[in-house]
Amino acid sequence: MAKHDPDLSPLFHALADPTRRSMLTRLAAGPAPVTELASPTGLALPTVMRHLSVLEVAGLIATSKDGRVRTCAIVPEALAPMQSWLDEQRLIWESRLDRLDDYVKTIMKERER
Amino acid sequence: MAKHDPDLSPLFHALADPTRRSMLTRLAAGPAPVTELASPTGLALPTVMRHLSVLEVAGLIATSKDGRVRTCAIVPEALAPMQSWLDEQRLIWESRLDRLDDYVKTIMKERER
DNA sequence: GTCATGCTTAGCCATATGACTAAGTAACGC
DNA sequence: GCGTTACTTAGTCATATGGCTAAGCATGAC
Known part of the structure; x- marks a missing residue:
């Protein structure tokens, strides 16, 4: 129950940049040539590449x-x-919610000190 | 339809590292002190911090x-x-699947040249 | 052929990231 | 009080990342 690590790192890394996410959003509307993807970013072509x-x-x-x-x-x-990773994690995380709930509250209280 | 950019970058960035993902997996089993999180990684404490x-x-x-x-x-x-971001993207991406399907096939064919 | 277009490559620069050691501080435990 | 434990802080180092400019190289339009 943890064989979910094939290429998650490059995937998450690629999505960690707003420029790249906006390029994906643009591409969601349909395929586009490099120059068209570059123009709204204001970046130089090599950077876009x-x-x-x-x-x-x-x-x-x-x-x-x-x-x-x-x-x-x-x-x-x-x-x-x-x-898949998200589903898997959420399943585990949420099954712990009951016992975590009290715990997090304790933390928050202590953080206010 | 693109107001989904509050703090996605730090989130994706945090998840882009296998060490951090494994720490999360460990924590999914319940809260733990720093030292306990550090030991399976073989990393120095400051690095873990x-x-x-x-x-x-x-x-x-x-x-x-x-x-x-x-x-x-x-x-x-x-x-x-x-x-949320995933759901939103998947919605758009998949709605384009029909027209993309042919397109991707074309690409694949050309890539074989 | 010549020139503009659309990438591509090469190389540079500043900053960020991931890892370390060394030294410091703040509880415990006796 | 004194040593041990558990972090914390400070500082170093190598590599990665994100940006650039300057050339280079095909392709398409004259």
Whole structure:
């Protein structure tokens, strides 16, 4: 009950950046070429490319080059491992809620000192 | 439809490290003092402290000091923002699946060249 | 062919991250 | 009081990350 560690790190890491999350949001509306993804960010192209490659390594997007245009698209299944991890954790965490509830209250009280 | 950016970055960042995830898993079994969290990692105490503070900043754990012992406990609600983001994204991503399906296939074909 | 377009590569820079050692402080336990 | 325990703080170090500019290299339009 803890074999959920394949490539969660790159996934979480990719999502930890607001620029990358906003790129994903943009891509959720449909595939787009690199330049189009770059323009709203105000970042230089090489910088954008590196964000994209982080997303690609994490499996969150797929890209393909047609002529001189590279088009990016989201890979919906990529979120699955994260959802599994979340489900698993929430299951354990919440089953402990009863006993934790009192505990957290104690902590909060002590923190006010 | 994109107001989901309060503190997702620290949250994802905290979860992007395997050491921190394993600490969370340990804490899911119940609260524990710092030393107990440190021992399975083989890391020096100051290093562990910094991991814990990352988790605390992300709101994933709460700590309290009683005498010379600092006890750490998970904060189950902390995963909620992440779940919201996931739900939101998945909703959009999957609604595009139909039109994306063909697109991704095209990409895959081109990648084989 | 020539030139603009759209990436790509290379290399630099500042800051952040993850890990350490060494030394300090604040409870216990006797 | 004195040593041990459990953190804490301070400071160092190597590497990673996020940003840039400057060139380079195909492709598409004339």
